[in-house]
Amino acid sequence: MTRLTAVLGAGVALLFAASLLTGPAEIGVGDSLSALLLGGDTPAAMVMREIRLPRALLALMIGGSLGLAGAAMQGYLRNSLADPGLIGVSGSAALGAVLSIQTGVAGAVAFSLPAFALGGALIGVFAVLALAGPRGTSLTLILAGIAISALAGALTSLVLNLSPNPFAANEIVFWMMGSLADRSMVHVGIAIPFIAIGAFMLARLARGLDALTLGEDAAAAMGISLRSLRLTLVFGTAAVVGASTAVAGAIGFVGLVVPHILRPFVGARPGALLWASALGGAIMLLAADIAVRLILPERDLKLGVLTAIVGAPLFLHLIYRTRREGL
Amino acid sequence: MSLLGVQDLSVSLRGRKVLEAISFDVARGEMIGLIGPNGAGKTTLMRAILGLIPSQGGSSLADIPPASRGKHAAWMPQAREIAWPVDVRTLVALGRIPHADARISAQDRAAVDRALTHMGLDAFADRTATRLSGGEQARVLIARALAQETPLLMADEPVAGLDPRHQISTMTCFAGLARGGASVIVSLHDLGLAARHCTRLLVLDDGALVADGAPQAVLTPQLLRDVFGITAWTGVTEDGFVLQPLAAL
Numbered sequence: 001m002t003r004l005t006a007v008l009g010a011g012v013a014l015l016f017a018a019s020l021l022t023g024p025a026e027i028g029v030g031d032s033l034s035a036l037l038l039g040g041d042t043p044a045a046m047v048m049r050e051i052r053l054p055r056a057l058l059a060l061m062i063g064g065s066l067g068l069a070g071a072a073m074q075g076y077l078r079n080s081l082a083d084p085g086l087i088g089v090s091g092s093a094a095l096g097a098v099l100s101i102q103t104g105v106a107g108a109v110a111f112s113l114p115a116f117a118l119g120g121a122l123i124g125v126f127a128v129l130a131l132a133g134p135r136g137t138s139l140t141l142i143l144a145g146i147a148i149s150a151l152a153g154a155l156t157s158l159v160l161n162l163s164p165n166p167f168a169a170n171e172i173v174f175w176m177m178g179s180l181a182d183r184s185m186v187h188v189g190i191a192i193p194f195i196a197i198g199a200f201m202l203a204r205l206a207r208g209l210d211a212l213t214l215g216e217d218a219a220a221a222m223g224i225s226l227r228s229l230r231l232t233l234v235f236g237t238a239a240v241v242g243a244s245t246a247v248a249g250a251i252g253f254v255g256l257v258v259p260h261i262l263r264p265f266v267g268a269r270p271g272a273l274l275w276a277s278a279l280g281g282a283i284m285l286l287a288a289d290i291a292v293r294l295i296l297p298e299r300d301l302k303l304g305v306l307t308a309i310v311g312a313p314l315f316l317h318l319i320y321r322t323r324r325e326g327l
Numbered sequence: 328m329s330l331l332g333v334q335d336l337s338v339s340l341r342g343r344k345v346l347e348a349i350s351f352d353v354a355r356g357e358m359i360g361l362i363g364p365n366g367a368g369k370t371t372l373m374r375a376i377l378g379l380i381p382s383q384g385g386s387s388l389a390d391i392p393p394a395s396r397g398k399h400a401a402w403m404p405q406a407r408e409i410a411w412p413v414d415v416r417t418l419v420a421l422g423r424i425p426h427a428d429a430r431i432s433a434q435d436r437a438a439v440d441r442a443l444t445h446m447g448l449d450a451f452a453d454r455t456a457t458r459l460s461g462g463e464q465a466r467v468l469i470a471r472a473l474a475q476e477t478p479l480l481m482a483d484e485p486v487a488g489l490d491p492r493h494q495i496s497t498m499t500c501f502a503g504l505a506r507g508g509a510s511v512i513v514s515l516h517d518l519g520l521a522a523r524h525c526t527r528l529l530v531l532d533d534g535a536l537v538a539d540g541a542p543q544a545v546l547t548p549q550l551l552r553d554v555f556g557i558t559a560w561t562g563v564t565e566d567g568f569v570l571q572p573l574a575a576l
Contacts, residue, residue: 207424213418214404214421217404218408221404269413
């Protein structure tokens with residue numbers, strides 16, 4: 001367990017450094033690091049501090065968020081096919097962002113896009129809780145999440161459908177693919193409070209999620225408040241996923257695949273999986289964000305497209321393995 | 328000293344009275360069998376006593392704040408749920424959750440070892456719980472409840488699906504706990520096991536407590552006919568009171 005943490009931590013550190021050293025501006029390793037640490041008015045310092053550092057930080061934060069939220073969601077629903085997007089937050093955050101692009105507010109007012117997306121996530125999470133109730137079973141939460149996701153998806157399609165402006169429609173489509181290109185330290189500043197609070201909430205669920213291994217009734221009899229567990233899960237997930245979607249767009253498969261891969265390494269304990277999965281998510285997203293810059297440097301390959309292309313076959317393989325074990 | 332007091336406990340689900348004014352007390356060292364036909368309200372009664380469902384009237388356990396109830400009573404639900412492929416020792420250690428505030432202590436580890444030994448699971452400790460047979464899983468879950476080391480243990484049909492040897496050893500284990508000063512409430516359908524291993528039987532019929540007492544006093548031909556619709560042979564042998572169901576009426 002501690003060895004796993006050390007390996008994953010080293011992987012995160014290594015990939016974070018690699019992310020800082022990857023980019024079209026050919027800056028040597030020594031020059032990059034001195035420019036990053038010492039600053040100054042050189043172009044290298046600008047590139048390092050204004051372009052690469054926020055990008056690497058966002059990959060770290062968002063990857064960690066998605067991994068953590070995925071592990072928490074799978075632990076709560078006791079289903080390894082659950083995904084943090086299941087409760088409809090990413091869908092409603094995307095709808096908020098799309099509305100800001102479509103209405104032109106995003107172009108007129110700086111950083112209104114992430115603000116709209118966060119607003120969308122907030123409305124989405126309250127709609128889900130209003131539908132599912134604070135003390136229903138996990139099934140009602142899934143159904144409410146599916147309903148809100150479907151509604152947000154339909155409204156997003158409606159906006160695209162009726163868009164009189166092909167440029168806005170184009171921008172929406174590209175934004176929805178998810179990317180960390182051209183983000184600034186302001187994006188980091190917008191996301192960090194929500195991600196910090198959400199991650200703190202989700203990390204506190206370990207004991208309750210462990211108890212849920214025995215089912216809701218046994219967990220409740222051991223003194224776990226299912227009501228507060230559910231509220232903490234929903235608000236924690238909404239905070240980290242809403243903030244992630246607001247600054248990076250929709251990035252799929254990280255929250256689904258990472259907990260699934262790491263589960264055997266923590267002895268399947270849902271509580272221990274939380275942090276392992278956060279580190280694993282950061283690794284996956286840092287690696288994917290390096291890959292999009294190396295594979296097609298001049299074509300702006302979108303991060304969400306890559307995670308889906310890599311994640312879907314990986315997931316199919318996992319399902320195949322699960323099926324074979326089931327026989 | 329009374330471990331549990333239940334006064335006029337009533338439960339209504341969807342506007343239908345499921346339990347009607349149940350009252351009884353549980354002292355230390357009792358091995359109580361909760362019996363009754365399907366749908367009599369056995370599970371509902373246990374869940375209401377634990378405060379897991381809303382009820383009218385009183386249960387001394389439901390009055391304890393939820394967060395510390397787990398130190399007073401262990402609950403083994405009928406649904407034998409093991410959601411993740413954890414190893415047996417980890418699963419049994421979940422029973423220490425009500426006691427452990429942060430890290431697993433030496434005391435917790437000792438309790439887990441005792442529970443594993445009690446259920447004869449030492450050889451299984453490192454096996455994956457979800458890959459065991461149904462009966463083995465049931466024993467692992469009983470060990471989980473034992474590891475909680477509470478004064479009161481409540482189990483909903485813990486011996487259903489076990490082979491005869493493990494049915495008997497489980498009931499003997501519970502009876503041993505009761506002799507050690509804890510109290511056990513088990514619901515069960517096997518009247519033979521109930522007659523042989525329990526010190527006291529509570530009989531539920533259609534949501535009402537219709538009998539409460541020692542097995543020999545409770546399991547009369549009239550009660551077996553009225554409540555269970557069966558006839559049975561009963562007798563006092565050199566091994567104690569024995570009941571063998573014979574025919575359905």
